[in-house]
Amino acid sequence: MQKSLHIDPGKCTGCLQCESACSLEQEGLFNPSKSRIKVFTFHDEGRFVPYTCTQCDEAWCMQACPVDAIVLNPLNGSKDVKSDVCVGCKVCTIACPFGTINYNADTGKVIKCDLCGGDPACATACPTDAISYIDANATGLDKMRAWASKTDNASNA
């Protein structure tokens, strides 16, 4: 079963455990500034929104890369950056419509979410299930269930 990250901003408290976990997994230290997932705080509205790569099937970043440094991981469908191939041209950061692939000036390479090889640390760390890792074919299931529960079954009564 292919899985995908599923984000429910309504459950997010803005604690940044996801950013902390991501940076630890990817960089080996607690460093939200290097996290592949970002939580945006809309202070005046009281909203917190986690945002990261959705792993497009025909990924713009992958298509745009002139040196084929971004490759499909067939195991989990993630598009991974091969650091040893990346030349830091940043064309992928322009191509991505969502801004979820970014340049890391410290290394001269781009970084993006690779689903941690199939066990995303952000989802594990999230204390409120705002980020979960679920069946890619049924990310709408919870919403469907919520609406289904409101359906009137009075005729069966």
Add this chain to the structure above:
Amino acid sequence: MAWTRKLLRVNLTAGTCTEEALNMEWANDYLGQRGLATRYLVEEIDPMCDPLGPDNKFVMATGPLTGTNASTGGRYSCLCKSPLTNTLACSNSGGFFGAEMKFAGWDMIIFEGKAAGPTYLNIENDTAELLPADDLWGKSVWEADKMLRAKHQDPQIRIAAVGRSAEEGNLYAAVVNDLHRAAGRSGVGTVMASKNLKAVVIRGTQGVGNVADPKAFMAATTAGKAVLAENPVTGQGLPTYGTQVLMNVINEVGALPTRNMRETQFEGAADVSGEAMHEPRKSDGKPNLTTNGACYACTIACGRISTIDRTHFSVKDKPEYWIASGGLEYEAAWALGPDTGVNDIDALTYVNFLCNEDGMDPISFGSTVAAAMEMFEDGVITTEHTGGMELKFGSAEALCWAAEMTAKGEGFGKDLGLGSKRLCEKYGRPELSMTVKGQEFPAYDPRGIQGMGLAYATSNRGACHLRGYTVASEILGIPEKTDPLETAGKPGLVKAFQDATAAVDSAGLCVFTTFAWTMDDIAPQVDAACDGDWSTERMMEVGERIWNMERVFNAAAGVGGDQDTLPARLLNEGSNSGPAKGKVSGLKEMLPEYYELRGWNADGSVTDATKQKFGLPA
């Protein structure tokens, strides 16, 4: 490790920023944050110095777990000698600023001297520079935040600042970070402003590494998070109702100080409770509470994000307050509500916004207004003093007006900025000040929760709930239930809570975790992060060492055992209703036993033997 092992020393007089190695010998004895920064202050300032003079120092300090993924590991403290109490001030704050300081590579920032003119400190990782803040002076925290963001063009900076109240010399001014988290108590903001330091801006991209045993650390923090999630208080009560879960509970046990502590139950408590914050209002069908919000790395998320009813008199012509921002926490709700007799939740939320916007401690502010209201009723303060305002208990209009005046330090707000003790002295009614060592009480009446009377009287920063929260045991049964009306056993309970809290603060964790965590949950996290062995026993010893060090400093500052007392009202006037009816505080029964347990002399001074036992500085 987990410490960055370096501190930034900022000499405001000379205009210099210097990197310095952290004293690791002290870190071994005092851990970090509260303990370690106090050790530096003890070494570096004269206890008799003028708190608002250039010889006082102002420290921002993180702990070894700050910036890690330990739950609540985002705390920092502001420390200095307090202008409100003349004791050590140490005020703890959450939000994201503390973690950012650590990500920039600093355990601590020590500010000394005084800048010639308005100044702010800008830190980007290893680079620190003092910049002019003339344009920011005279602006609120919220306005200064906006201006700094516009100037630096970096949405990811974190900012701590003081507001207009601090600039105007308000003695309980706070340092506000991330717009609505505050190092609130004891006037730490007043000291920051006295140095002409308006703000600290930080951007840190280096991260926190060098955890001593990463595998053990992940195991310990993961286990800790599971304990918080499964506990009914930290897993459900606090996320749902915030600390405001306490309003109805404390009212029912008859320990909700009301109208300047004349009474112990408030008829309007339910109107300003955590439950009330969930009720849809008439005007727009929305509740006061928009959502709960977390500080850095916190898996509890007790923070309240609220809106004010746009049709409410306080904001109907002020669209700038129609936003969501930091809402009512229990202590603030109590001081602004029951203590002033006001049951209008929108008025309380508006005043809470103003306290955040201009950096005032809402506990001290509300308590001071309550004292002023009692003096107004007694005719000591009149409309001549207030410029026409009827400063009556229960008046939401008066409360909002008082907050507006005090936030800007205008008119009668200047008097309210003195704090309850000095205000009551000024108007000749010192007995009406509900303070210990000059600091206003928080939200638990010591007649109905006896342990808190001893905790307030002996707190090293004046009346305070965060130095020994026996409410956990006496009301909530954590770690075990004790009778709130009994004094027996309380000296030991108070001492244990005081020592444990000093250690928790010094680790960089939030004390609210201790609703669920014992030291056995905390020590393994510290142990895995830091060099050396950090057992439960060592943590408690460090806590006790810190407590004694603070005590010795305070005595040298002229605040000794003679001030370990409570206002006469709490010692002599029986509680007038509820389960504690007729009760007074049994402080006198508890104090001698407490001193003995502490290994102190009968006058409350620390014995030489105790000083030696903990290796305190001579």
